[in-house]
Amino acid sequence: MSTTTTDGTTTDGTTGARERDLLAGVPTGLFIGGVWREGSGGGRIRVEDPATGRTLAEIADGTVEDGAAALDAAVAAQASWARTPTRERGEILRRAFDLVAARAEDFALLMTLEMGKPLAEARGEVAYGNEFFRWFSEEAPRIAGRYAQNPAGGSRLLTMKQPVGPVLAILPWNFPLAMGTRKIAPALAAGCTIVVKPATQTPLTTLLLAQVLAEAGVPDGVVNVLTSSTTGKVTAPLIADRRLRKLTFTGSTPVGKKLVEQSAEQLLRISMELGGNAPFLVFDDADLDKAVDGAMAAKMRNQGEACTAANRFYVQRGVAEEFSRRLAERMGSLVVGRGTEDGSQVGPLIDARARDDVAQRVEEAVGAGARVLTGGRAVGEAGYFYAPTVVVDVPADARLLTEETFGPVAPVVVFDTEEEGLALANDTEYGLIAYAFTQGLERGMRVAEALETGMVGLNAGVVSNAAAPFGGVKASGFGREGGLEGIEEYLETKYVNFPL
Template sequence: MTTSLREKELLAAVPTGLFVGGSWREAADGARVAVEDPSTGQTLVEIADASVEDGAAALDAAVAAAPAWARTPTRVRAEVLRRAFELIAARADDFALLMTLEMGKPLAEARGEVAYGNEFFRWFSEEAPRISGRYSQNPAGGSRLLTMKQPVGPVLAILPWNFPLAMGTRKIAPALAAGCTVVVKPATQTPLTTLLLAQTLAEAGVPDGVVNVVTTSRTSEVVAPLIADPRLRKLTFTGSTPVGKKLVEQSAQQLLRISMELGGNAPFLVFDDADVDAAVDGAVLAKMRNQGEACTAANRFYVQRPVAEEFSRKLAERMGSLVVGRGTEDDTQVGPLIDARARDDVARRVTEAVDAGARVVVGGGPVGDQGYFYAPTVVTDVPAGARLLTEETFGPVAPVVVFDTEEEGVALANDTEYGLVAYAFTRGLDRAMRVAEALETGMVGLNAGIVSNAAAPFGGVKASGFGREGGFEGIEEYLETKYVNFPL
């Protein structure tokens, strides 16, 4: 696979340094780290690899910029965010191609992520002027009670690799709308989109030091001192539950405000009264978004016995027809997994399930001799203890399990430490509401294979974390409430 002239020109235009205090700079020790194309395994470009000193400089810049940005009128902050929305929309093709190059997702999906991720700038540009408090009388008399909302303060935002734009905008937009400054640490695998975003935000008028980007392969080494610094007031993280738990422990020393969007193991329920064709459509959407590399991806398919054979057959037909290839190709529907480790982990889980008695209906192995591709796979007769069911699988594998009663299906869905999202397909309104209320998740897709929306609160319960991103709730994560007693 060769790199096109368009790809070369885009890569040459993307900054490769650290963005600190409004300026681009190299790492203090001159270190560089390679960014890989997962469809080829080859290096796309090398970027600055930040040290502890660079992380400290980024926090210094955020702290220095915080008072002025907090005092900036909300309407001004809103207009900056709106300009960012318009600039990203104008450069949608660049952002989409860049995500495809560094993460692997098909261009059509990357374009969808640009549209979705950019909505957070539009949504929170509208929410910034609506930050409000309240004024009330003291019930006992003699004074008035005034409450006001103020920015939390400097924020550290740690991003995952699977949605390079949307995971950044979901954190940066509400932080800026609330009046907070930010230090952003993108994932080592997919930092280029964040660097282009920083460049775009600067052009939109974000003041120096309000947004700082630190790219590094030495994440723990760079991040730990920032979390321990008393000037940092909030930590927001999207990633795995084990890493999230460690960050929560570290943040406790400073009693930081924290938001944790962690792992998922989403169940997908198909009841006997469901429209099976619609359920298959929803299943492919819920499973195959991002090659299955999404915390919202359906991981466990529980199908009621009367429709199990039809659903499994039709799902296998659809999954088997998907075109696997480099994301930049027009006909590609499934791109590579992020790296060799991810591909090999998926392969091991399928092999383990088969060895324990499961049956592969379609797919079941790596594809090609270049890059990190894995075939869309459907597995039936999966034993209860298989890792395909008990753990989150970041890949294009759909394990199908049959159940008999509604109560059994819901119990199977809830039998996990995770609680991010669940999906359920049924024609019955009464059943839909019973199931939605009984599922132990922060989000539910009823007869829908996708739930993400900038206007809705995204987040989970149990080991899937806490806090919400998006919706009216999203900006509250970056605001403190102050109460003032005003005697008369």
């Protein structure tokens, strides 16, 4: 027998009144030129609840022709939007911030339904993701150039900032709201129009966001949303179109590499936020209470389905046993369940393939001599749940260490010296983020400077902030989102020399 939870859904996964009402109000078409329309091919995409396997909605399946129409709309709106005063662009983004805040519960529930994360965590994503609208609403009127004298005399040097032009943004499924706002907000602030391609698994949040942006006053054609089950087929012609001037992508490194190759033909401006395999260093002098708290935050955000998730735990020998014990206790105590259930702390993985991949990696490590301290199994009869897991004695060549694992698994490896710990941390093709816990100020600065990553959490398990530049190095990509740097990704610099 099912019971109704606080949000109106039911504990057995059947649809409650709150959920039905929300889904009924979410658009299911393509948003092109300010108009909601069906795909030209008439196809539909089934959006699934990963906690139950049930269908939430069916949405339009866009075609190559629909992609061309979306870019046509963005191109048609570009000149007018670029001329729009920066203060007006900022005010529109601020209205979008207010509207998202007013509908925070709707966005949170929608993300929980289509992606699986617990409702409390989804609320946190709404707050974080919405902050990009507020941040870039304030950055828009601060776009500025430079005026200088020619050192040789006889002229003045003027630099001005102008929008890059139409943008294609390809989004991942794991943070449906934040990944959209992190790209849409700076593009609009800079004066760029945009075509947004949300992930097939989690398009509903983006569709609701487009509805809110239109309500905030974004002109027709400035933001266009293209849903499609054939992302590569639909986006390739857009990337090859000389009218597109910017490509921004968040997703896996292999896909990112292909997109970079495609973008070379038109020499597009590109931003790539790609995979990660974040190390989490714990030194002998660390405050273990803070280290374990940080580990939980860095590992378990989004069930571990995050490019910033701590994937490799390197712990100095003097505290390794105690840290592993405490981490296993905390991980083992987490409540696994549908994200809408009261008390749920860990939701399902995105689909069966993701769950099975995590399970296989743990099984391979155990077969090679690793020991499971907690978890190590799929749970539940429905949905794609996997128990929070801590594994020790993990072989160096195990995929749990060498590849990015998108799931709630924490492999722990012991090291002896600072130099050894840093070598292990940097022994990866990725370089998005690293975490380090130590009470020594000098060691902290040495380690932060030596880590080959774009971001470092020093005695912190969470670093994401709209006011800070987010991005990586090496195979984790290039470009930055957020902070003072974020808007520069959507601006060109023009230099004018005029004699006096």
